[in-house]
Amino acid sequence: MKIKDVQAQVLQSYEYPTGGWVLVRVRTEDGVEGLGECFVPDNKGRAAFAARDLITGSFAQSLLGRDILDIAASWEALYGVCCSIYDRRGLAIHALSGVDMALYDAAGKSLGVPVHKLLGGAFRDRIPLYISSVFIDLDRFDDALRATADYVEQGFGGIKYYGWPDFGQKPTRDQDLLRQLRQAAGTDADLMLDLGRPHGLAAALQTAQMIEDSGARIFWWEEPLSTSDDADNMAQLTARTALTIAAGESELTAFAFRELVQKRVVDLLQPDLSWVGGLTEGRRIGELARLHRIPVVPHNWGTQINFAASVHFVAALPDGFLCEYPITPRSRGAGHPQVFVADTATPQIPSPMMTALASVPVVVEKGHAWVPQGPGLGIELDEAAVKKYTLP
Structure with a gap:
């Protein structure tokens, strides 16, 4: 149940036409896909795209090959990335949130249990x-x-x-x-x-x-x-x-x-x-x-x-x-x-x-x-x- 791929895309709606959410997809070698979301409410710029690029770049590199069930260890690895770019309370944490959510979804699907379990x-x-x-x-x-x-x-x-x-x-x-x-x-x-x-x-x-x-x-x-x-x-x-x-x-x-x-x-x-x-x-x-x-x-x-x-x-x-x-x-x-x-x-x-x-x-x-x-x-x-x- 190793992580094979991490993808992200920016979503918009009438209330955030330049992008407000980043949809995260974490896929395993077994074909399981986990879904996550981070919210980046920016009506004037491209903050959501910055979060997307961090997810598909540095975060993905830190996750590939990890066991999908090692959620806590993965979180610490991603938080280490946040610390390395001096962003422990900013956009990087938004991005981490969406990835973490996707890890839980994928882990639950891999085990056949709901997230609350x-x-x-x-x-x-x-x-x-x-x-x-x-x-x-x-x-x-x-x-x-x-x-x-x-x-x-x-x-x-x-x-x-x-x-x-x-x-x-x-x-x-x-x-x-x-x-x-x-x-x-x-x-x-x-x-x-x-x-x-x-x-x-x-x-x-x-x-x-x-x-x-x-x-x-x-x-x-x-x-x-x-x-x-x-x-x-x-x-x-x-x-x-x-x-x-x-x-x-x-x-x-x-x-x-x-x-x-x-x-x-x-x-x-x-x-x-x-x-x-x-x-x-x-x-x-x-x-x-x-x-x-x-x-x-x-x-x-x-x-x-x-x-x-x-x-x-x-x-x-x-x-x-x-x-x-x-x-x-x-x-x-x-x-x-x-x-x-x-x-x-x-x-x-x-x-x-x-x-x-x-x-x-x-x-x-x-x-x-x-x-x-x-x-x-x-x-x-x-x-x-x-x-x-x-x-x-």
Whole structure:
């Protein structure tokens, strides 16, 4: 079961027309092919192509001839490449993530077992999903209310919101709108906020208090401050508000998450398997979080490949309870990357990376994902769709 070939191709969709994902294929001498994905969201350059070239160049040279089951050793070899080019927290880790994911898929297929078996086994056979994400356009707020009610009717137990660029600057208005969202969702659904980027700790504390006082019972507030650039203030915010503060999607490797855990920077960790270092690092982060009793809900804004990997990951977490489901139309940001505006040029459809890329996707029913039981990740690609969305 030696690795024979490593290939990669850049995928694009309407939200990332210059390339946003790198599809990784690792093949063995026995003809087994493993699939992986790394997310490189670059709308203005060719970062995804740089990741692709690293995968098919230095990474491939380090992997050829290795046993497909030696995943941990392969990860360390690739991390050594990252260190050799002085990129332990950047694009190289994104690339490593996609390769690591493909190694797990190939190993599972070689053994005839699902990926969650390689992670220690599944604690559950289906995973509750939360909708990611309903865009808040204040000029069309009723659209968000209708979407909220519709998703709850479909059986989803959680909904996350983004957009709303001036969130927190008009407290009375914002509290009223939060209450309307709660009314539309009913009493049982969880509501999450991925919006409002206060400038500093004082403003963040004021906004957090406003959210609490609204009575909307928000489950978590996501990345109100930067964990990478403002970890100390984020830790103070976490300690001084009753809100659950969630973050971690911007962090790379378990080393970065060690800092978040040791300093208790957040209440809930959100590693993204397609850039944190793959399933290998996800597993380490899960163990680290469990030892410190911090819940983990993986971030996912990718394709069916990362979605499948995330479902296996959550299934294998002893305390896993929720997975992100990026199935809404995606509005792209303008200006500052954290400020979102309505984009009339963006098709109002879910990303084809979730709806068209796989001929056999993860099965979703009544707000839950069934944990795939087939070999590897348990999904199959639609090669015609892959060809359609591949950039040369």
